[in-house]
Amino acid sequence: MSLIATVALSALTLNAQSTIFGGEVISPPNMSHMEAAKYAQTEHTFLTSRVAAMGGAFTALGADLSSMSINPAGLGMYRGSALSLSMAYDHTRSTNGTAARGVGKGDFSFNQIGTALNLYQSSGTLASVTLAFGYNRVADLNFRNSAMWGGGEVTIGEFFAEQMYGFNPSALNSSADPFRNSNIYTDEWGGVLAYQTYFIDPALDQNQTFLNNYYVTGVPLENKVNSLLNVESNGSVGEYDFSMGFNFANFLYLGATIAVQDIQQEIYYSYEESYTGATGADELSYTRYTPMVASYGSGVNFKLGAIVRPISALRLGIAYHTPTFVGLTRDYRTYMQTEFANGDAYGANSLTSSYTYSYNSPAKLLLGASLSLGNKAIISVDYDKVWYGNMTMENRDMEEAFAADVANDLGTAENYRAGLEIRPIEQLYLRAGYAYYGTPFNKQTDRYNDDGYPFYGTYKSHSNNFSLGAGWRFASGSSLDFVWTLSRAHYTNSVMYYYSYVDADTSITVAGPTMPNTVHSTNNFGLTYSVRF
Helix, strand or coil, X not given: CCHHHHXXXXXXXXXXXXXXXXXXXXXXXXXXXXXXXXXXXXXXCCCCHHHHHCCCCCCCCCCCHHHHCCCHHHHHXXXXXXXXXXXXXXXXXXXXCCCCCCEEEEEEEEXXXXXXXXXXXXXXXXXXXXXXXXXXXXEECCEEEEEEEEEECCCHHXXXXXXXXXXXXXXXXXXXXXXXXXXXXXXXXXXXXXXXXXXXXXXXXXXXCEEEEEEEECCCCCCEEEEEEEEEEEEEEEEEEEEEEEEECCCEEEEEEEEEEEEEEEEEEEEEEEEECCCCCCCEEEEEECCEXXXXXXXXXXXXXXXXXXXXXXXXXXXXXXXXXXXXXXXXXXXXXXXXXXXXXXXXXXXXXXXXEEEECCCEEEEEEEXXXXXXXXXXXXXXXXXXXHCEECCCCCHHHHHHHHHHHECEEEEEEEEEEECCCCCEEEEEEEEEECCCECHHHHHHHHCCCCCCCCCEEEEEEEEXXXXXXXXXXXXXXXXXXXXXXXXXXXXXXXXXXXXXXXXXXXXXXXXCCCEEEEEEEEEEEEEEC
């Protein structure tokens, strides 16, 4: 049974028999509800430098090409045409509560490019019409993480041994083509590799007869387990936007966007174990397990927005983003290597599995207000509501389990943003901002988390973003804007592997080490060049 089905079943009821398994290095092959939520956790940090510097609080502001991704009604603020290009350098440092040092990853990125074309200007009721199209990066998925534990008493070999219970060894040999066996699920491939590399062996009775499809690990119970996890992720979520903005009498602004999302992520895991006290010739001294998953796909959503300007200094904005209708392909493969105290070494690869999923990500409502203090300053605030609890899966074989997991774990997130822009002299703009992006988890999940309920992996719960920036407008009408953003994203704790089996007579639990209190701190340095014509 796959992870999604087993966790959904166990969350609903603990009946006479239940099985749960998963964890950080076991769950990668599964497209869970948490994977869908991850790609929906978009931010306004990676857009134009002006927007990012003001904390992304732009629902009620406009005349910026990032309005296409936030509130397309802001395009109606343009008095002419414009073109902008944004580049950035991101450096993410990850820390957690284990003995491992924090690790960093730096990348240059392409944040935004776009143009707004003013098609119509008039002194009548319809004052202007603006067409815009471009690209905006809405989520960054680049990071490295590392965790280390020493002196453990449980090995991942025990997990694989329990997971393979019931399979005859003849089905696990490479000659039996186990990775094409429909009775062996993709998230059980690690157990197959464990058998093929002698990490687990058939359990034998005193007559050396195979004991009823049981397996045991080659790590003696008295040996201590030292574990190391390294994770590297590469990717992003971007949007290609096609927008229209309308200005009615400089009072009401309306806009609409068709957004096509591009989702790309590759994650490489390396989980290693070494064993203190491994001296016997047939004892394991080292194991390495390296799952890799690549997710790539596209989605489409629609954004509708309005801004009213009751007085010249005040703007009130509202926007609605429909669910994103996503088609995502997920490729998975894994490798295992074992070394023994006598120098023997073994390695085995899985095949690559590929499966395409169709799901709907959450809808979002944005509210905003801004106040201009003459031509010297602007204060802007935003509030968002995101309905993660309404996500649905379109694959029929996963629809019910996905819905149960969403109802059990996810709720409604609330986001807050605020920004300030000051104009001390005619050409110079100074900016500051703050943004809080709230948790997609519901209160029930928070309680499970406190009780040690196994998460599917490490996922972002909330983040705090602080930003500073400056801009210079040249006499020609072009401008150069700079932003520095510090984002501190907090992630759920996660067990490396977890197995639980309960029936009327038996209760078995195998739990690996936990990675707690993970924080990704990202310094983003962005630069935007804009020209108006």
